[in-house]
Amino acid sequence: MFKDITIGQYISGDSFLHKMDARVKIILTFAVIILLFMISDPIPYAVFIAFAVFLVFLSKIPPLYVLKGLRPMVFIIVFTVIINLFLTPGETLWQQKIFFDWSIKITYEGVRMGILMFLRLTLLVGVTSLLTLTTSPIMLTDGIENILKPLEIIKVPAHEIAMMMSIAIRFIPTLAEETDKIIKAQTARGADFDSGNIIMRAKAMIPLLVPLFVSAFRRADELATAMDARCYHGGKNRTRMKQAKMCARDYIAVGTIIVFAAALLLMQYLI
Amino acid sequence: MIKCENLTYAYPASEEEQAVKIKNVFENLNLKIEKGSFTAVLGHNGCGKSTLAKHFNAILLPTGGKVYVAGMDTSRYEYLFDIRKNAGMVFQNPDNQIVAAIVEDEVAFAPENLGVEPSEIRRRVDDVLKIVGMSDYTTASTAGLSGGQKQRVAIASILAMEPECIILDEPTAMLDPQGRKEVISTVKMLNEKKHITVILITHYMDEATQADRVIVMQKGDIIMDDVPKKVFSRVDELKALGLDVPQVTELTHMLKDYGYNLPDDIIDIDECANELIKFLK
Numbered sequence: 001m002f003k004d005i006t007i008g009q010y011i012s013g014d015s016f017l018h019k020m021d022a023r024v025k026i027i028l029t030f031a032v033i034i035l036l037f038m039i040s041d042p043i044p045y046a047v048f049i050a051f052a053v054f055l056v057f058l059s060k061i062p063p064l065y066v067l068k069g070l071r072p073m074v075f076i077i078v079f080t081v082i083i084n085l086f087l088t089p090g091e092t093l094w095q096q097k098i099f100f101d102w103s104i105k106i107t108y109e110g111v112r113m114g115i116l117m118f119l120r121l122t123l124l125v126g127v128t129s130l131l132t133l134t135t136s137p138i139m140l141t142d143g144i145e146n147i148l149k150p151l152e153i154i155k156v157p158a159h160e161i162a163m164m165m166s167i168a169i170r171f172i173p174t175l176a177e178e179t180d181k182i183i184k185a186q187t188a189r190g191a192d193f194d195s196g197n198i199i200m201r202a203k204a205m206i207p208l209l210v211p212l213f214v215s216a217f218r219r220a221d222e223l224a225t226a227m228d229a230r231c232y233h234g235g236k237n238r239t240r241m242k243q244a245k246m247c248a249r250d251y252i253a254v255g256t257i258i259v260f261a262a263a264l265l266l267m268q269y270l271i
Numbered sequence: 272m273i274k275c276e277n278l279t280y281a282y283p284a285s286e287e288e289q290a291v292k293i294k295n296v297f298e299n300l301n302l303k304i305e306k307g308s309f310t311a312v313l314g315h316n317g318c319g320k321s322t323l324a325k326h327f328n329a330i331l332l333p334t335g336g337k338v339y340v341a342g343m344d345t346s347r348y349e350y351l352f353d354i355r356k357n358a359g360m361v362f363q364n365p366d367n368q369i370v371a372a373i374v375e376d377e378v379a380f381a382p383e384n385l386g387v388e389p390s391e392i393r394r395r396v397d398d399v400l401k402i403v404g405m406s407d408y409t410t411a412s413t414a415g416l417s418g419g420q421k422q423r424v425a426i427a428s429i430l431a432m433e434p435e436c437i438i439l440d441e442p443t444a445m446l447d448p449q450g451r452k453e454v455i456s457t458v459k460m461l462n463e464k465k466h467i468t469v470i471l472i473t474h475y476m477d478e479a480t481q482a483d484r485v486i487v488m489q490k491g492d493i494i495m496d497d498v499p500k501k502v503f504s505r506v507d508e509l510k511a512l513g514l515d516v517p518q519v520t521e522l523t524h525m526l527k528d529y530g531y532n533l534p535d536d537i538i539d540i541d542e543c544a545n546e547l548i549k550f551l552k
Contacts, residue, residue, distance in 0.1 A: 026322070027339065066386045111494040121285055137372070138371075138372055138376065165373065166370075166372065169372055170369070170370065170371060170413070170414075173414035174366050184420060187275060193330075212323060215475060216369075219364075219367045220365035221368070221370065222362065222364060223367050223368065223370065225362070226360075226367065226370070227328060227367035227370060227380075228330060228355075228386060229330060229359065229360040229362075230355070230359070230380060230428065230429070230432065231329055231352045231355050231356060231381060231384045231385055231432070232379035233352070233384065237386045238383055238384055238386060239382075239386050239387060239388065239389055239392065240379075240383055240389065241375070241379040241382075241392040241393055241396065242376075242379075242389075243391055245391050255434055
């Protein structure tokens with residue numbers, strides 16, 4: 001039941017986006033998100049949507065897959081749109097009296113805001129999911145380590161953060177397998193995980209979680225010994241086999257995003 | 272290669288244990304492991320064999336006496352990384368000693384810690400994966416490997432430090448027969464072809480027969496220390512300790528009890544078959 005978990009939903013491939021340096025990808029994703037929140041007019045948005053579609057096309061990932069990533073966000077998107085639709089003050093388009101003085105109304109500004117919010121959130125999730133779809137978790141953690149590296153001067157433990165994340169990722173399948181085993185073992189002893197109300201079901205999780213935690217701590221202890229045995233002593237004087245190197249592809253991507261951002265901001269603020 | 276002088280060790284006691292007298296795991300243990308040898312350590316659970324192994328690369332430090340690895344005293348902190356680099360250790364559970372999600376990253380972990388040049392790490396990773404026969408899995412995910420493959424990757428990741436000695440603490444205890452065979456033949460090959468000193472802690476007798484020296488431990492003492500043939504010919508003593516002997520040794524021993532005249536130092540299946548054929552003729 002837990003075997004199919006894929007964190008970040010990475011899909012391997014060899015597209016332009018897959019081959020890009022993870023650091024560049026992470027930073028550019030942030031840049032694009034910030035840009036998304038700086039624009040609000042229809043024309044820049046139209047251009048942005050076209051660009052997002054182009055990126056999906058460039059990643060060679062089935063568009064349906066990218067849309068699937070939106071599913072967990074549907075509730076938040078719908079909720080935000082409704083709130084904006086009804087609660088933005090302005091020129092009334094439609095009004096319905098419910099009782100006494102209290103009425104609900106939709107305003108022109110509300111409709112505008114609703115559409116804007118819908119597009120913003122959809123594009124936000126779409127663009128970030130492109131990052132995780134085209135970057136393996138390990139490349140992602142390596143990228144984060146490299147980006148945080150300069151912050152080590154102000155005592156940010158960049159190497160330790162990245163190490164923790166990559167060990168966590170490494171242990172997901174191991175712990176998932178273990179959870180499966182414990183469920184089977186407890187079911188064989190008559191534990192019932194699937195029936196009863198929500199409180200009963202939450203209580204039924206205790207015999208699952210306790211052994212899982214105990215074993216996770218034991219594993220952590222053994223792993224620490226194994227790391228000690230291989231001379232692990234933090235990030236100091238440590239080298240990396242895979243050296244991140246920027247190549248032409250990454251400079252092209254940076255250039256494209258700069259031109260794109262400049263163009264959109266011009267459209268937004270000057271025209 | 273490794274020398275224990277009057278080694279004494281007691282686990283740090285918790286508060287309630289301190290009231291009772293703490294028993295030492297070892298008392299004045301002396302042991303010398305020759306360079307290039309293949310030593311198997313046998314013994315019951317709790318006889319101190321894993322504790323002993325942990326002294327060989329300074330994971331545990333003696334409370335009395337000294338342990339020297341390649342002439343370096345394990346209790347001196349300045350030698351710590353040199354000792355661990357020289358005496359690599361492979362543990363029992365393959366899942367709990369793998370750090371990285373990708374095979375090549377796992378093998379690169381130790382040399383990265385040692386600050387080796389990136390191009391040199393690449394060379395070592397490719398080399399050691401070839402030695403353990405895992406070259407086809409260089410970029411594979413570690414989670415998808417079989418137990419035997421995981422242990423071979425674990426051995427490769429130790430080899431990447433270019434150690435003179437490998438200590439294996441029950442590396443096959445959690446593996447199926449196929450995985451055990453893979454691991455033991457890899458270890459045997461490393462000893463013969465690469466002249467790496469091997470210390471194999473195990474409770475499988477047929478693995479111990481591969482070694483050129485067998486040490487039997489009981490309650491923190493070394494009670495037998497000889498070539499496998501000599502050790503396993505003491506069938507009754509081993510049985511009294513609750514240890515097994517290889518199946519063929521047991522067979523010839525039983526036949527001898529019935530009055531058949533067979534040599535009592537047979538530990539190998541082929542050897543046993545030959546003797547039996549000779550006898551039947």
